[in-house]
Amino acid sequence: MTRDRVKLVLNILALLLLFSILYFFDRYGSPYHVRILNNMGIFITLAVSYNLVNGYCGVLHLGPNAFIAIGAYTSSLLTMSPLEKQMNFIIEPLMWPLSVLQAPFSLSLICGGVAAALFAFLISFPVFRVRGDYLAIVTLGFGEVVRVLCNASQSVTNGPLGLKGLTPHTNLWWSWGIAVLTLILVVRLVNSSYGRAMKAIRDNEPAAMAMGVNPFRHLLMAFLISAFFCGVGGGLLAHLITTISPTLFTFFLTFNLLIIVVVGGLGSTTGAVLGAILFAWGGEALRVVESPMNLGFMTLPGIPGMRMVLFSVILMLVIIFMRRGIMGHREFSWDWILDKLQRKEAELKKP
């Protein structure tokens, strides 16, 4: 068997394994475990697409919360029935035609992604005129603007009241199916000539331009693709928690994604996946620090928000001791494992 065949078989086996695990949890898992797994899938989608801009293009973009919010609202408004909408929008009625439009979940996710990408396109001209800290501030600003708009546009988003009682469409198949799809597409892109152009811009923009790479075109491409998948992830998130409001999409959400990709290793898709898994699992596992603790001789009161303090500490430790995160720029690859195995075999054969 050729190397490519072997890798294909291994990939299929890995997917089968993943889906058997999901099947197992879908059938026998507790709601608690299912929720963690759903979060993992969604955060993988979000982190991998966020990493496309921040890790591979080397651009510090701080506004993914805007894309996620737009995806979440768009998709929710499409899956709600006209009657549900009427019941939600009690202060001001939802504006036409949103009030009558309805779409199946799958289509609503795509619309969420497209809406987010459209917004990304609109802001891309001011965003990519600048670089570095300035770009960070501009994107941060747009992220905040979207949240404020969500709060203020009563007749579109229902303002601070948010949208309640969404149908919980998101299940393990959706969250992990989209995660796997995002992974495949993004990995293909970053390993392609387009991905090389993005990495070239990251490593040395003047040199990339001198080699004929148009920076704006490639940054825009990464930005739109990233926004699309963030929007889809937002739609998934909305239909997992079934209640959304502007407070869900603050800079905090961006901060969480930033922790995930930095801890995982900026510019490594494997790192983004690991980071997302650790985050979704850790976020639940660390809940203990927020609940009252009985130490035998005394009881410590639970401090809400303690998890975030811990996350920040972890982030600082990673930045101090592992500047490049868990993975650095490295990636998981079957080649690496197969090479190792072959070398072992060769060593064993030697007398």
Added chain:
Amino acid sequence: MPAPFLSPERNMPMFLKIEKLVMQFGGLTAVDSFSLELQPGELVGLIGPNGAGKTTVFNMVTGTYKPSAGKIHWLDQDITGLPVHQITAKGLARTFQNVRLFAEMTVLENVMVSMHITLQASFWKAMLGLPHYRKEERRIRDEALEYLRELGLAHLADEKASSLAYGQQRRLEIARALATKPRLLLLDEPAAGMNPLETKDLAQLVREIRDKYGLTVLLIEHDMKFVMGLCERIKVLDHGITIAEGTPSEIQSNPHVIKAYLGEPKHA
């Protein structure tokens, strides 16, 4: 289409014609009224003391700096002030004085970046891994390897660019520039940091690639032996002003040049 400039007719279209370029940074005039015409196939040197404005000329020709005044014509087109990547696409490529490789990428990938402009398949074909894209990827890889072979770097293809020795990094810069398929190659101090043996090989290499790829070469270099041995024509800049122009032997005996390099003769 046969290259029109190769025709020996009298009304040849212009190849590169630089007219009275001026570059000012605040109050400093880094380059003043710089003019230069290149014929296809020429090997021309641009020399001058530190800070003379040589790199600034390159930066204007390749679009990095927008000239304060003057015009650059390339194959009958006015390319003054075009964006860098468009100028590269028109067939002008450069190397950098302070090596600017894509440090995190492999040697091969560095060259493949330059081939990106030749890519025909759009990004969604790459994302879906369609055969059209895969075929293009193979072509790019094979051609990039070809350039590495030409520059004697093929055995280092999978090394990280930043792990190369200095002389090799400079060669990789040339490979990368060649991969954009230029007609004019601008080399900014290609021999800097090389030992005498490497420098000798480099001179040989520059001649070879010029002949093989039908290039015109304009190069900046401080190593006089290298420049005098290699270039057919030399232009000398000092404080942004062109102080001499001619064949190597004319330049070597030009009193202005000697003064610029050695300073005013000191009084005892």
